[in-house]
Amino acid sequence: MKHCYCWAFAFLLSVYALSAQEIQKIDSINAILVQNSSLKTDSLLVIFENNLKAAQKIDYKKGIGEAYKNLATIYGYEANGEKRVAYNLKAIRIFEENDLKPQAANLYGEMGYGMKRDNMEKAQYYMNKGLKMAEEGNYKEVLDRTYNNYGVLKEMQGQLDSALYFYKKGLAIVEERKYTEGLPYSYSNLAGAYGQMGNFDLARDYFYKAKVIREEINDRKGIAENFTQIGEVYLIEGKPAEAVPFFEKSLLIARKEDYRFLMQYTYQQLSETFKQMQQTDSALYYFEKYAVFKDSINSLETTKQIAALEVEFETEQKENEILRQRTQLAEKDLEVRRKNAYIFGSLGLSIILGLLGYLIYSRQKQKNRQLQKEKELQVALAKIETQNRLEEQRLRISRDLHDNIGSQLTFIIISLDNLNYMLKDTGQEVKERIAAISAFTSVTINELRDTVWAMNKEVITVKDLQMRISNFIDQAQSSRRDVDFQFKYKEKHLQKLEFSAVGGINVYRIIQEAVNNALKYAEAQTICVKMEISDSKYKIVILDDGRGFDINGGKSGHGISNMQKRANDIDADFKISTSVNKGTTISIQSKA
Known part of the structure; x- marks a missing residue:
């Protein structure tokens, strides 16, 4: 009997040793930095999928979660947003259910960073959640990367001072930990912020410092990113011709590494670069490349x-x-x-x-x-x-x-x-028609932006409407300097009045229609927009000193009927007063 116990104990020891070896192997594979790997993404996918199966076989929760996270990162490089989100959510569940707080904090930050171009509000939500967890636990291996990524969100929102603050905090922790692989990210982030602030030489210095380290650790994807970033600095500086070689170097590496998102972005930057150089053929070529790439990876169904x-x-x-x-x-x-x-x-x-x-x-x-x-x-x-x-x-x-x-x-x-460039020898009438179509398309883009502006708001405040009208008046003044444009504004109890999105855009369109009619047909020298706000009521008046017209003559056109219909849609009173050579006054106001 004693002999049997010894055999059983030896068997348990051997099983434990095998499990420990498996765990060590799984952890070492999960520790591979996807960004620095010289392997193609297809090869990395096979490696991490096999590692996931190995972790699942022995029910090693930390290994399962880390494998899911690495797979999500690879799908992000392939621009497969659906799988990136799905695998990140699986990893989060594993980490939270098994109290793996550092891993959960890190992944929340990574999820926020991954959403920065799709949904800034959710990106900040997840980033703040990860940052709070990391700061509470003082997880420095998480804080350095999360501070850097949080700085990127601030930079995208134009908050450059805040971005620099978080970039420097991240760099300090990276240097404290002597984490060489993290230095290029901190250097590149600082360079991007300095470039936007106009300090182009300092920006390039930091990008080159990052590239040197990435070459030492063979981070091919990171080197491609640095080439694109250096090209962007030259582009912002107004030197598009010097930016082109860096974009082309980036594309060459990105194709070899199958880094699809960077390829799409660099195509867009090359299109903008050649547009600034007035090389429309090349600009159009790269824009078509960008558009095809974007359509292939950003479908509405995804x-x-x-x-x-x-x-x-x-x-x-x-x-x-x-x-x-x-x-x-x-x-x-x-x-x-x-x-x-x-x-x-x-x-x-x-x-x-x-x-x-x-x-x-x-x-x-x-x-x-x-x-x-x-x-x-x-x-x-x-x-x-x-x-x-x-x-x-x-x-x-x-x-x-x-x-x-x-x-x-x-x-x-x-x-x-x-x-128009290709038909430069064609008659004047054809050129004028092409110019008219181009101008009409530009107007359509502006009207589309106004509609999107309204759709993105649940309510439109008086302040929002005031700023929109003021911008429109400024644009009109810059296009017609021979006309005196005026915008007069009075307010009382501003906080009590808000427009719905439909109401706000209708009021704005009525003002646009009235001003455009005065410019096109009235030959006015002075156009004035008055806006009066009192309690929960409003009154808007558009006056011009143009030639007016006979309102009873039956030739008022579609413009007035359109304004009347928009006023009816928002339950507002609409009035027009005009006569020949006496100017025109149009008013809309909320009903009593």
Whole structure:
């Protein structure tokens, strides 16, 4: 019998040793830096998929989560947004369910960074969540990267001083940890910020410092990024010809590394570079490359699937939070009952009936409160879910209008400019028609931007409308310096008045129509827009000293009927006063 025990103990030791070796192997593969690897993305996918299976076989949770995270990073380089989000969410679940806080903090930051171009609001939400977890646990191996990535979000929003602050915090931790692989990211981030601030020489110095380190550690993807970034500095500096070789070097490496997102971005930068150099053929060539690449990796269906995955993840988190709250309520309820039972036992038989009645009443009241809270919570969650869906739908539509239709109209303008150049020996009438089509397309783009501006807002404040009108008046003044434009504004109790998105854009369109009519047909020397706000009412008046017209002559045109219809749509009073050689006055105001 003793001999059998020895064999069993030896067998357990051998199993433990094998498991430890497997875990060490899984961790070493997961520690491979995807960015610095010389392997192609297809090879990396096979390696990490096999590593995931190995971790799942022995139920090694940390290894499973890290493998999911690495797979998400690779799909990000391939510009496969749907799989990037799906694998990141799987990794987050593994980390949170197994109390792997440093890994969860790091991945929340990475998720926020990955969403920076799609949804800045969600990007900041996830980034802040990861940063808070990392700071609470003082996870320096997470903080250095998260500070750097948070600086990128600030830079994209034009907050350059804040970006520099976070970049320097990240660099300090990288240097403290002597983390060589992290230095290029800090240097590149600082360089980008200095470039936008106009310090071009310092920006290039930092980019070259980053490139030297990346060459030492054979970070091919990072070297490609640095070439693109150096080219961007020359482009911002107004030296497009010097930017071209760097963009071309970046494309050469990005193709070899199958870095699709960088290829798409660099095509766009080359198109802009040749446009600045007035080489329209090359600009159009690279713009078509960019457009084809973008369409192939940014389909509307993929965007829908990513949004669905994010909603599923957020819903699951909300449900888990509700379950936690219910558990806490149940524990508190149990604690109250135990205390009450102790009190009842000590008081004696004389007051048992009274206390029993009180206990029943307390329990019922508490139950009612709990049910009421649960009902209120369900209603609140339903409202939030509905608002989120409406907001996502509105943002999706506005983004589709801006990205797809806007890009197509821009493509038309570039094509017309190119056509005009190719037909330089053609008659004046053809050139004028091409110029008219190009001008009409530019006007359409401006009107599309106005519509997207309105769609992106739940409400339009008076301040928003005031700034929009002021910008329009400034543009009109710059285009017609022979006309005196005026914008007069009075306000009282500004905070009480807000327009819906439809109401705000209709008011703005009426003002646009009135001013454009005065410019086109009235031959006015002075055009004045007056805006008066009082409590929850408004009045807007557009006056000109032009030649006017006979309003009863039956030739008022579609412009006035369009303005009348827009006023009716927002339940506003519309009036027009004009006569021949006496100017025109148009007013709209809220009904009493």
